[in-house]
Amino acid sequence: MIKIINGEVYDPxxxxxxxxxxxxxxxxxIINPPTKPRTPVEVIDAAGMLVMPGGVDxxxxxxxxxxxxxxxxxxxxxGWGEGRSLYTAEETGHLYARMGYTTVxxxxxxxxxxxxxxxxxxxxxxxxxxxxxxxxxxxLVLDCVRRKDLNTLKNVVAWLLSASRGMALKVVNAxxxxxxxxxxxxxxxxxxVVEWGVTPREIITMLVEANEALGLPHSxxxxxxxxxxxxxxxxxxxxxxxxxxxxxxxxxLQFYSYGGKGQADxxxxxxxxxxEVNAQPLVTVDVGQVIFGDVTTMTADAPxxxxxxxxxxxxxxxxDVNMESGAGIVPLAFRPRSPVNSIQWAVGLELFLLIEDxxxxxxxxxxxxxxxxxxxxxxxxLLMDRDYREEMMGSLHPKTFKRTTLAEIRxxxxxxxxxVITRAGPARALGLxxxxxxxxxxxxxxxxxxxxxxxxxxxxxxxxVLKAGELVIKDGEMVRGTWGKTFRVDTPRDPRVEKVVKDKxxxxxxxxxxxxxxxxAYLPREEVIRCR
Amino acid sequence: xxxxxxxxxxxxxLCDDLELVVEGDRITEVRKGCAIGKKKFLHYQEPxxxxxxxxxxxxxxxxxxxxxxILSSSRYPLxxxxxxxxxxxxxxxxxxxxAIGANIDSTSSxxxxxxxxxxxxxxxxxxxxxxxxxxxxxxxxxxxxPAASHPRHFNRYSVLPKGxxxxxxxxxxxxxxxxxxxxxxxxxxxxxxxxxxxxxxxALSTLRALLKKIPPDRExxxxxxxxxWEELAEACKAARYGILFFGMGxxxxxxxxxxxxxxxxxxxDLNAFTRFGxxxxxxxxxxxxxxxxxxxxxxxxxxxxxxxxxxxxSPGEFTAxxxxxxxxxxxxxxxxxxxxxxxxxxxxxxxxxxxxxxLDPHPTVTTSxxxxxxxxxxxxxxxxxxxxxxxxxxxxxxxVISVAYPSDAEILASISEGVKQ
Numbered sequence: 001m002i003k004i005i006n007g008e009v010y011d012p013x014x015x016x017x018x019x020x021x022x023x024x025x026x027x028x029x030i031i032n033p034p035t036k037p038r039t040p041v042e043v044i045d046a047a048g049m050l051v052m053p054g055g056v057d058x059x060x061x062x063x064x065x066x067x068x069x070x071x072x073x074x075x076x077x078x079g080w081g082e083g084r085s086l087y088t089a090e091e092t093g094h095l096y097a098r099m100g101y102t103t104v105x106x107x108x109x110x111x112x113x114x115x116x117x118x119x120x121x122x123x124x125x126x127x128x129x130x131x132x133x134x135x136x137x138x139x140l141v142l143d144c145v146r147r148k149d150l151n152t153l154k155n156v157v158a159w160l161l162s163a164s165r166g167m168a169l170k171v172v173n174a175x176x177x178x179x180x181x182x183x184x185x186x187x188x189x190x191x192x193v194v195e196w197g198v199t200p201r202e203i204i205t206m207l208v209e210a211n212e213a214l215g216l217p218h219s220x221x222x223x224x225x226x227x228x229x230x231x232x233x234x235x236x237x238x239x240x241x242x243x244x245x246x247x248x249x250x251x252x253l254q255f256y257s258y259g260g261k262g263q264a265d266x267x268x269x270x271x272x273x274x275x276e277v278n279a280q281p282l283v284t285v286d287v288g289q290v291i292f293g294d295v296t297t298m299t300a301d302a303p304x305x306x307x308x309x310x311x312x313x314x315x316x317x318x319x320d321v322n323m324e325s326g327a328g329i330v331p332l333a334f335r336p337r338s339p340v341n342s343i344q345w346a347v348g349l350e351l352f353l354l355i356e357d358x359x360x361x362x363x364x365x366x367x368x369x370x371x372x373x374x375x376x377x378x379x380x381x382l383l384m385d386r387d388y389r390e391e392m393m394g395s396l397h398p399k400t401f402k403r404t405t406l407a408e409i410r411x412x413x414x415x416x417x418x419x420v421i422t423r424a425g426p427a428r429a430l431g432l433x434x435x436x437x438x439x440x441x442x443x444x445x446x447x448x449x450x451x452x453x454x455x456x457x458x459x460x461x462x463x464x465v466l467k468a469g470e471l472v473i474k475d476g477e478m479v480r481g482t483w484g485k486t487f488r489v490d491t492p493r494d495p496r497v498e499k500v501v502k503d504k505x506x507x508x509x510x511x512x513x514x515x516x517x518x519x520x521a522y523l524p525r526e527e528v529i530r531c532r
Numbered sequence: 533x534x535x536x537x538x539x540x541x542x543x544x545x546l547c548d549d550l551e552l553v554v555e556g557d558r559i560t561e562v563r564k565g566c567a568i569g570k571k572k573f574l575h576y577q578e579p580x581x582x583x584x585x586x587x588x589x590x591x592x593x594x595x596x597x598x599x600x601x602i603l604s605s606s607r608y609p610l611x612x613x614x615x616x617x618x619x620x621x622x623x624x625x626x627x628x629x630x631a632i633g634a635n636i637d638s639t640s641s642x643x644x645x646x647x648x649x650x651x652x653x654x655x656x657x658x659x660x661x662x663x664x665x666x667x668x669x670x671x672x673x674x675x676x677x678p679a680a681s682h683p684r685h686f687n688r689y690s691v692l693p694k695g696x697x698x699x700x701x702x703x704x705x706x707x708x709x710x711x712x713x714x715x716x717x718x719x720x721x722x723x724x725x726x727x728x729x730x731x732x733x734x735a736l737s738t739l740r741a742l743l744k745k746i747p748p749d750r751e752x753x754x755x756x757x758x759x760x761w762e763e764l765a766e767a768c769k770a771a772r773y774g775i776l777f778f779g780m781g782x783x784x785x786x787x788x789x790x791x792x793x794x795x796x797x798x799x800x801d802l803n804a805f806t807r808f809g810x811x812x813x814x815x816x817x818x819x820x821x822x823x824x825x826x827x828x829x830x831x832x833x834x835x836x837x838x839x840x841x842x843x844x845x846s847p848g849e850f851t852a853x854x855x856x857x858x859x860x861x862x863x864x865x866x867x868x869x870x871x872x873x874x875x876x877x878x879x880x881x882x883x884x885x886x887x888x889x890x891l892d893p894h895p896t897v898t899t900s901x902x903x904x905x906x907x908x909x910x911x912x913x914x915x916x917x918x919x920x921x922x923x924x925x926x927x928x929x930x931x932v933i934s935v936a937y938p939s940d941a942e943i944l945a946s947i948s949e950g951v952k953q
Contacts, residue, residue: 069924071831088828090829139696309655316657317655521928
């Protein structure tokens, strides 16, 4: 039994903002203060400290085939420390934990390679994890969309989630990756997917419909088309309008809020995009904030990555995954002296500051795409400390401020708002009822930070981190290695869907159908979220 | 009892449709496998070695204890092999390497390690074997001989199957073989180009130059008339989806990783015209997995050293052949491989002078020179676990029968425990 005393508690879900509260922990859960404690009580004195729920990252690339391919290609950026952006499974767990993060979602898994993702997830210490199953270019899905067969689509989605042991439905450049296998892409919602006669609009809207009909805890996690291209704010707005009134999560929105036609007139359109998000109460987003320095871009959006390779001439990995997906990896550097990179950096901050409801905008760097997750504390400081933000803006390319509104924005985040965008909000968007808050019955994942003048320092090294009620970090160092669990969803499905799926896999796949789904052996510590 | 959809861990093609008949703890019949796979399942299903120290039979615990003593007192040990065990075994080997500050290296360093180095220089455009089956209308085999090394490759993935967008199967594909000699693979080719030994780099670079419309100033390249290379370059550009399979003809001939750099650069450049990918013809059943497991545990694919506690990577410095040939290591733990049979003489000489611990179910040249022999269950027959196909698709190999000895993973975990005490 552990008791945390004297700390300033920030627990937005339970409307606690900086009050001194006692928190009691037993059996991995937060409990009511006992009238008569049974076991010896370990006391953590959090005087002069902030107490928050453990951080929840809704979008990161931490495990699986493309993360590992990135490691293999880039031995030069492996390890801890500045300029490093790729970590081993063990380092990933330690580095997240010492920032007070305890739950992290791997954002893209092709079902055929899901076994790999789970193998790696099992080697990440401390954290609770989950992964999102890629479906926007899956042939089984395209076939249902072509036939406008929502009922079969629902069953196919349920089956794919089960086979890959996934936590949520992910869509990456719907139809564009399939076209890439013939050298193409899609540029608008109404472009055609070759051989299938369907459009990205149809794929996305039907998958959103299926997701909601199945009652999945998280909305569709959508990576739109036109990633990173000038002028793409139009297709972002178009996508939001196509889904008006529906629940959806747009990921790394920073990469989708650009105006202009090319490098010369590249500019921010974050204001328009933020306004549209503000107007649609069921939409959540994560930002994908750019961090200056070396990054490794990796995404299932393989055609976008070919474009990035052509622009930069950097090394390029591309992997086509039959019937399902693709992937691309390109090393990249974001430079403060580059007008385009400076504007990208400003766009992310604009989105954070212009989207009014913190419960709908979440802190991510799309690790390791826009920056390593280890830089979250710097982003927190940029949001909380306007002086620091302006100082940093002073070092950027002067064009930045003619082409963004950042210089005019005076907002500073409060500690409660930071607690929302880094834990309470993502936990709610994921439907994780026991995460992101400190109410009785919540998982005892608790981050305690020593207060200070520099918010980056405060959030870089937690004074204490409890994971499932066990002390794992003290003064930023690991004191105990524990193993977290893997979340996955389970939703009822018509058993007849197996026949549909099996027939296609036997004809066009290369592994036996019985060997396709991830076996229970790969989820030794799982928590199943059952849908209605 | 029938066991279906069994994964065969013999080669990197990782066929997973084998049907076994099992009677008690014996496999009596194998269906669908190739000749090599069948032989492995029927004749190598049980460990036939006994635990031995200095040629004397001992019990398993004693053999493990002697291994612990050797590794604990070693100042600069090497852990080598890994390509025929499961990822669970490979991860256990990394844990041990970390615990004792060892070098750890896989058979990659003597087969496709140069391909990995080339990936670090160029990247790679690649695809799963299912894309080859469903889309590839041009298949090139360069410096590899799957007809002998991966007998069911043509049938399952690359040449014969009818694919989603290749309804004609074999008729829908053009097959090109490039090699220094007419191999059995060349017999199935529509076009065979016999290059002069050592001519691969030049040939690949010529193809790249032709794509860029800078024809070389000569009539013949690598012993083949330029016109034939021009024809191949045009065929590559005209293909809808091309695939280049490459093997040790590139990685282990003069030029090594630079040959692969040329091949991967060619494939990358072809994507300006059409879609093109490259796949390394990985040999052993889970050599692909060894790079995966090492990458997520250490950050690096092979040639890793733990002597400073944190992993360091340096091919040429921490690769097994080099460590042995320079006489640097003072103890060697070999898992699921036979370096004494395959390494260069200078490396083998050192192997014979230092204490060797061999984990293997079957007698090999290495077990015959080893001080300690520890028999283990056979991965994919009597031990379950993960294996990665040459295209990175992971599969779960089954435990079909039970045997008296533990798996590699379990033995390595016991050694780690012992070392820590």
